[in-house]
Amino acid sequence: xxxxxxxxxxxxxxxxxxxxxxxxxxxxxxxxxxxxxxxxxxxxxxxxxxxxxxxxxxxxxxxxxxxxxxxxxxxxxxxxxxxxxxxxxxxxxxxxxxxxxxxxxxxxxxxxxxxxxxxxxxxxxxxxxxxxxxxxxxxxxxxxxxxxxxxxxxxxxxxxxxxxxxxxxxxxxxxxxxxxxxxxxxxxxxxxxxxxxxxxxxxxxxxxxxxxxxxxxxxxxxxxxxxxxxxxxxxxxxxxxxxxxxxxxxxxxxxxxxxxxxxxxxxxxxxxxxxxxxxxxxxxxxxxxxxxxxxxxxxxxxxxxxxxxxxxxxxxxxxxxxx
Amino acid sequence: xxxxxxxxxxxxxxxxxxxxxxxxxxxxxxxxxxxxxxxxxxxxxxxxxxxxxxxxxxxxxxxxxxxxxxxxxxxxxxxxxxxxxxxxxxxxxxxxxxxxxxxxxxxxxxxxxxxxxxxxxxxxxxxxxxxxxxxxxxxxxxxxxxxxxxxxxxxxxxxxxxxxxxxxxxxxxxxxxxxxxxxxxxxxxxxxxxxxxxxxxxxxxxxxxxxxxxxxxxxxxxxxxxxxxxxxxxxxxxxxxxxxxxxxxxxxxxxxxxxxxxxxxxxxxxxxxxxxx
Numbered sequence: 001x002x003x004x005x006x007x008x009x010x011x012x013x014x015x016x017x018x019x020x021x022x023x024x025x026x027x028x029x030x031x032x033x034x035x036x037x038x039x040x041x042x043x044x045x046x047x048x049x050x051x052x053x054x055x056x057x058x059x060x061x062x063x064x065x066x067x068x069x070x071x072x073x074x075x076x077x078x079x080x081x082x083x084x085x086x087x088x089x090x091x092x093x094x095x096x097x098x099x100x101x102x103x104x105x106x107x108x109x110x111x112x113x114x115x116x117x118x119x120x121x122x123x124x125x126x127x128x129x130x131x132x133x134x135x136x137x138x139x140x141x142x143x144x145x146x147x148x149x150x151x152x153x154x155x156x157x158x159x160x161x162x163x164x165x166x167x168x169x170x171x172x173x174x175x176x177x178x179x180x181x182x183x184x185x186x187x188x189x190x191x192x193x194x195x196x197x198x199x200x201x202x203x204x205x206x207x208x209x210x211x212x213x214x215x216x217x218x219x220x221x222x223x224x225x226x227x228x229x230x231x232x233x234x235x236x237x238x239x240x241x242x243x244x245x246x247x248x249x250x251x252x253x254x255x256x257x258x259x260x261x262x263x264x265x266x267x268x269x270x271x272x273x274x275x276x277x278x279x280x281x282x283x284x285x286x287x288x289x290x291x292x293x294x295x296x297x298x299x300x301x302x303x304x305x306x307x308x309x310x311x312x313x314x315x316x317x318x319x320x321x322x323x
Numbered sequence: 324x325x326x327x328x329x330x331x332x333x334x335x336x337x338x339x340x341x342x343x344x345x346x347x348x349x350x351x352x353x354x355x356x357x358x359x360x361x362x363x364x365x366x367x368x369x370x371x372x373x374x375x376x377x378x379x380x381x382x383x384x385x386x387x388x389x390x391x392x393x394x395x396x397x398x399x400x401x402x403x404x405x406x407x408x409x410x411x412x413x414x415x416x417x418x419x420x421x422x423x424x425x426x427x428x429x430x431x432x433x434x435x436x437x438x439x440x441x442x443x444x445x446x447x448x449x450x451x452x453x454x455x456x457x458x459x460x461x462x463x464x465x466x467x468x469x470x471x472x473x474x475x476x477x478x479x480x481x482x483x484x485x486x487x488x489x490x491x492x493x494x495x496x497x498x499x500x501x502x503x504x505x506x507x508x509x510x511x512x513x514x515x516x517x518x519x520x521x522x523x524x525x526x527x528x529x530x531x532x533x534x535x536x537x538x539x540x541x542x543x544x545x546x547x548x549x550x551x552x553x554x555x556x557x558x559x560x561x562x563x564x565x566x567x568x569x570x571x572x573x574x575x576x577x578x579x580x581x582x583x584x585x586x587x588x589x590x591x592x593x594x595x596x597x598x599x600x
Binding site: 011012032052073074075076079097098099101102103104105106107108109114115116117118130133134135136137138140141142143144145146147148174176182183184185186187188189190191192193195196202203204208220239240242243249250253255256258263281284285286287297298299300301302303304305306307309315316319320 | 338339341342344346353370415425426427428431453454455456457458459461462463464465466467469470471472474475477488489492493494495497498499500501502503504506511512513516518528532565566567568569570571572573574577579581582585586587589590592593594597
């Protein structure tokens with residue numbers, strides 16, 4: 001049984017995350033190797049818009065479980081329903097966002113399935129799916145098979161393109177929430193999701209990312225925001241800039257933060273620690289601006305500018321506006 | 324009320340030299356030869372978190388609760404257990420096992436048995452180990468225990484009644500959840516910032532030093548006398564590894580490009596050569 005189930009991700013039970021499209025693309029690439037069919041599962045409190053988008057991706061069916069209990073995400077609330085529906089599928093796939101990485105290992109344990117995280121590709125090994133995944137902070141690639149009847153994986157968004165709509169309209173089926181029993185759900189309470197409202201794209205989806213390092217000091221936003229706004233880019237940061245408190249933690253690009261692969265990546269005032277490079281080295285074009293000509297970031301940059309960022313970045317903004 | 328915390332820790336090859344990882348000829352195995360072994364950094368943060376939750380920050384020598392550390396592996400993992408005992412853990416357990424016997428599912432199943440015997444209020448561990456980068460043991464353990472969990476924890480405040488208010492660093496923001504124990508927490512980088520973790524005995528105005536604490540020499544000597552028990556993997560689980568790595572390779576390198584002399588040249592190259600603007 002190799003039928004594939006894709007778990008969609010909805011922000012606050014409502015808004016479909018683009019990250020889901022990478023899981024769909026990956027699911028189809030598994031089918032191409034082993035055959036079978038692909039369905040999509042959506043959990044949320046208001047799923048109408050998400051379903052309208054998802055049914056255009058050629059899946060056999062879109063299974064919808066709509067319930068007010070799914071308005072705020074908690075693994076303890078979601079896992080029983082996801083595991084119950086996934087139990088009749090061979091492979092469960094989600095994207096390796098913090099949602100996927102939190103929920104899917106919990107679902108895997110419930111199913112008794114083995115789980116591979118942050119998968120970047122798939123091949124066949126003696127007729128079995130073998131999952132390709134970066135390890136050791138991206139310094140090695142491993143291929144693993146999962147020797148359980150059911151398999152669960154999350155997919156690294158930056159390594160798998162978004163699936164494009166097409167392949168016919170899916171039928172839509174509704175299913176019931178499986179209410180959690182036992183202790184886990186009753187011992188956790190959603191308190192708040194504190195997000196910063198921003199017009200900028202999500203770091204994981206953005207075509208252009210502007211990242212800053214510790215060199216920006218307290219002027220992080222003052223210097224980088226005009227550039228990001230001019231380019232319609234997402235803002236990112238090195239761990240050093242986050243640790244110093246110049247920007248929020250979810251800006252961090254790196255092996256232990258967000259892994260990104262935009263078309264264009266600006267590393268501004270970032271020296272280029274291994275940890276950071278592991279999070280952005282698959283970008284199509286990398287630009288580095290740093291006043292230290294020996295900074296390691298220049299070893300991975302396509303275009304390097306040795307300059308004081310406090311003069312170069314405003315100059316760049318003006319040049320881009322005058323284009 | 325005294326809090327008991329179990330902290331599973333893992334020995335990994337030195338992550339600062341991860342770029343020196345080699346793949347054995349034929350791609351059959353990772354060759355970490357020549358690299359030093361260290362405690363997984365996220366587990367080191369988990370230990371620091373557990374210590375902060377079992378003390379009044381102003382009086383760190385007096386432990387107001389118990390921290391037990393456990394590690395899976397051959398005798399060579401004992402130095403990281405001794406080091407954890409020196410920083411303030413009271414007891415250590417080594418589960419005798421070969422790396423080839425272990426994967427996330429096996430470790431989670433074995434920890435479940437251990438938790439049922441030890442009955443800690445909390446299990447606190449790193450969000451992932453920096454060798455396999457698998458990020459799954461905490462979540463699997465929580466499910467096996469039917470316990471609540473908070474992954475990617477960046478802030479933890481113990482409330483007066485012993486519940487924990489945890490700030491989880493998620494895509495796009497901070498997710499705050501309240502856990503009633505027993506439960507499982509996996510920690511992220513910023514949990515060791517000066518104002519990230521407070522027990523209900525620590526004054527809210529107290530600030531920790533950035534990062535993890537180091538053991539003074541007398542504590543290192545005393546740690547040699549603290550109990551370190553050994554168990555076998557078979558005592559804890561009969562589960563066998565389901566992940567089977569068959570091949571490894573090194574990632575394709577990225578070549579350095581060229582330097583540009585000015586902002587104008589940069590914009591011209593991005594527009595005409597790279598065609599990304």
